[in-house]
Amino acid sequence: xxxxxxxxxxxxxxxxxxxxxxxxxxxxxxxxxxxxxxxxxxxxxxxxxxxxxxxxxxxxxxxxxxxxxxxxxxxxxxxxxxxxxxxxxxxxxxxxxxxxxxxxxxxxxxxxxxxxxxxxxxxxxxxxxxxxxxxxxxxxxxxxxxxxxxxxxxxxxxxxxxxxxxxxxxxxxxxxxxxxxxxxxxxxxxxxxxxxxxxxxxxxxxxxxxxxxxxxxxxxxxx
Numbered sequence: 001x002x003x004x005x006x007x008x009x010x011x012x013x014x015x016x017x018x019x020x021x022x023x024x025x026x027x028x029x030x031x032x033x034x035x036x037x038x039x040x041x042x043x044x045x046x047x048x049x050x051x052x053x054x055x056x057x058x059x060x061x062x063x064x065x066x067x068x069x070x071x072x073x074x075x076x077x078x079x080x081x082x083x084x085x086x087x088x089x090x091x092x093x094x095x096x097x098x099x100x101x102x103x104x105x106x107x108x109x110x111x112x113x114x115x116x117x118x119x120x121x122x123x124x125x126x127x128x129x130x131x132x133x134x135x136x137x138x139x140x141x142x143x144x145x146x147x148x149x150x151x152x153x154x155x156x157x158x159x160x161x162x163x164x165x166x167x168x169x170x171x172x173x174x175x176x177x178x179x180x181x182x183x184x185x186x187x188x189x190x191x192x193x194x195x196x197x198x199x200x201x202x203x204x205x206x207x208x209x210x211x212x213x214x215x216x217x218x219x220x221x222x223x
Contacts, residue, residue, distance in 0.1 A: 099217040134201040134210040154181045157217040166207040168200040188216040
């Protein structure tokens with residue numbers, strides 16, 4: 001019967017390392033170290049200078065700032081609005097009536113011209129408007145001093161209550177306050193009713209009848 005066989009070389013288990021290889025490796029390492037020392041020798045002063053000039057590190061402890069406390073809560077209150085101050089409106093002054101003054105010739109001086117002033121009267125209009133109370137301006141106010149009163153040296157002021165229609169014409173004249181002389185009171189009433197004209201009162205842009213108090217003065221002046 002055929003057979004096969006394998007030849008195996010025998011090597012002792014405790015083989016000694018090659019001394020020549022070890023010596024060669026040692027020589028190579030020594031040469032490399034020598035070459036490295038030669039290359040790095042010029043750079044040694046630079047490394048030393050860098051080491052000398054490097055400042056020492058100083059560690060400083062930074063104390064954190066204290067946290068401020070929270071602000072107090074706001075007390076929001078709704079304040080009532082202050083109403084604007086009301087400015088009183090000055091009422092227009094009533095026009096002064098003419099004064100009858102006798103002259104040295106016995107004639108009556110012409111009364112001064114009184115400017116027409118449109119009064120501001122606020123009243124509600126109704127179907128049949130009743131007369132209102134108002135202060136009226138004069139359109140024409142001729143006045144003569146009675147000759148009998150001049151001879152008797154009578155003088156004074158009579159206050160009349162006059163009803164003026166929407167056209168400015170007196171329709172009723174009543175003596176409100178006497179002058180102390182019946183002659184002067186009667187003369188003033190007749191002259192106002194016959195000859196005087198007024199600026200009518202207005203309400204909401206419309207002329208309306210109105211009652212007005214009208215003073216009439218008779219004055220004697222020493223010449």
